[in-house]
Amino acid sequence: MKLKDGIPRHVQISQWLRDQIESGGFAPDGKLPSENELANKFDVSRVTIRRALQSLENEEIIYRCQGLGSFVKDDRTPHSLVRLTDFNEDMAEAGLEASSRVLMFESVDAPQWLSDILNVAQGIKVIRIDRLRLGNGEPIAFDSTWLPILYGQLLDKDGLQDTTIYKQLEENYEIPVVRGCYRMSAELADQDLAGHLNVPENSALFLIDRITYTIGEKPVYYQKRYYRNDKVKYQMTLEREQSKRVNSPEMPLKEFAPVFIS
Known part of the structure; x- marks a missing residue:
């Protein structure tokens, strides 16, 4: 894809990714292309790609896990397992x-x-x-x-x-x-x-x-x-906040834990 002159490259790339996400090109919790793949696609450095991804992360459109990649954030806040246990x-x-x-x-x-x-x-x-x-x-x-x-x-x-x-x-x-x-x-x-x-x-x-x-x-x-x-x-276990509207889809995650079967 060829980028336009006069507009910062990372801005154009973040907008392209935003459009793809909003149009359903990347599903919620779906993995985005790697930094290398995006750099090759737009013929830019990985530093530019990181700036574009950082912009989307700041807008809470994506979330990133080091070593695993960048993922589309859905309407739920990404929780690990609520409590980090061994x-x-x-x-x-x-x-x-x-x-x-x-x-x-x-x-x-x-x-x-x-x-x-x-x-x-x-x-x-x-x-x-x-x-x-x-x-x-x-x-x-x-x-x-x-x-x-x-x-x-x-x-x-x-x-x-x-x-x-x-x-x-x-x-x-x-x-x-x-x-x-x-x-x-x-x-x-x-x-x-x-x-x-x-x-x-x-x-x-x-x-x-x-x-x-x-x-x-x-x-x-x-x-x-x-x-x-x-x-x-x-x-x-989901807990509904009393302050939310009756038809609100938001249900904060209260517990997410393993259950062992005997």
Whole structure:
């Protein structure tokens, strides 16, 4: 697409994206093209694209998750899970005893896709941790987690059988986990996941991708958690504000939490 002279490029690009969103070209919660794709489309730098996206974010037309991209904001405020909890806290809430089997704890070279998420250089060493998460001794979920070496080297591998990354960082090193960005989807279990989770191969799993941050917007880890679909579902509670009109569509999200199925 050719841009016009006399109008700042980022303004034209943000207007084009705004028009596409308003006309339904991008669905609510739909992912926008990447910065590279937009830069190539308009033949501009990524700095210009970032300015255009920042403008739309300031107008609350889109929201962005570092490493995952930019998404169209719908009429609901994008909530993570209302409260940022860890696996053990979720298990305790469900009345189940949490434990984990640490299947991998080693340093690996960060691939390009991960370096963008964790804001580290490609090929630099990061810590990868694979864990089978159990409730009352039964497989509930499987996690693959990647951490910058700065945080990963602080963790006690044996301790992760009974505690969590959150707990070790916060209690042992006063490194708070303050924010999380989540994406939820479905994925079929491959042979390895099926074996770990004790489900048939190609069974549907509930996948949560999340990035968590500490103070200063520093990524602490990126995680892919695969829940057994027969063991967990998410329950939403909406609360209607009394001050709203009778026909108001706004219903603030009061709770969004996992419910574990026995």
